[in-house]
Amino acid sequence: MQKENHLYEAKWWKREKGKLLCTLCPRYCTIGEGQSGFCFIRKNIGGKLYSLGYGRPTGFAIDPIEKKPLNHFLPGSEILSFGTAGCNLGCKFCQNWTMSKARMDDSNSFYASPEDVVQLAKKQKVPSIAFTYNDPTIFGEYVIDISKIARKEKIKTVMVTAGYIDKQARKEVYQFIDAANVDLKAFSEIFYHKLTFSHLENILETLLWLKNETNVWLEITTLLIPGENDSLDELKRMIEWILINLGDEVPLHFTAFHPDFKLLHKPKTPPETLFTARKLAMQSGIKYCYTGNIHYKEGQTSFCHCCKTKLIERDWHVVTSNNLAKNKCRVCGTIIPGIFI
DSSP states (O other), X not given: OBOOOOOOBOSSEEEETTEEEEOSSTTOOEEOTTOBOTTSSEEEETTEEEETTTTOOSOEEEEEGGGTTOSSBSTTOEEEEEOOSOOSOOOTTOTTHHHHTOOGGGSOOOBOOHHHHHHHHHHXXXXXXXXXXXXXXXXXXXXXXXXXXXXHXXXXXXXXXXXXXXXXXXXXXXXXXXXXXXXXXXSOHHHIIIIISSOHHHHXXXXXXXXXXXXXXXXXXXXXXXXXXXXXHHHHHHHHHHHHHTOSOSOEEEEEOOOOTTOTTSOOOOHHHHXXXXXHHHHHTOSOEEEESSOOHHHHOEEOTTTOOEEEEEETTEEEEEOEETTEETTTOOBOOSBOO
């Protein structure tokens, strides 16, 4: 890995009225000469659109897979995680804003080719790579090239994303992806418009597509923010939509908000809010529902939905016991949905 100044021409754009129209995500930025799109890292240089994030991660880490969070995808394993600068959403509550709101010129990035990333995963002896920290949609070209090589090397790849991506581009970006955790940030267009500068319907379309038209393992996360998206009515509507459209086997994670970025005036999420949301989801028929960002072992444990045996017990992000027999409950033999070691 080394410094490199090579510019990588972006996919998913066209010329329109003397400017460039980026078609990677539903924001559809119109970008003039020398300007960047909303995400900061897709830039018009000399009448062509370039991805400034290609090959320029801002740092790597080895994380527990449960930190993504993914509880039904290689539980107990480690994953090589990285992101770039920038983001195509404008979440006022961003928990990782120092990266997602950074411009590439301001970030402490370095060059790593797709081959470098896969070789690093092999060197660290981890079974998977996560595109995370900021939204990997914006460096989709890099995602494609890494995940294609990783597939050949039998290393799995994971998208941790808000799901805000154009329906044509996502077919290419997710072609070699094995799993995704999608943030369903709320179930209100008002929330999405006011607090993320995006739209709910585009996220629901991505969830439907991932579940019904791909083999990507899917889990969903909702960060519950006091007074914004934690009402019982909104939670009921979201859970009902998931059950009707995605089924009862997609794991759902409710996580706790802490004051950050532009929502410093908001209180952190009370643990009781997460307990209530999880109870509501499971009583409604969601088979696997978890809590995050709080220490609550029951809310971190995977139970057999048939006999209620504790299958995978966790303490924060550490698996403390595993009672799965490959993909089955050791007690009753029920098949547990997911991708297991």
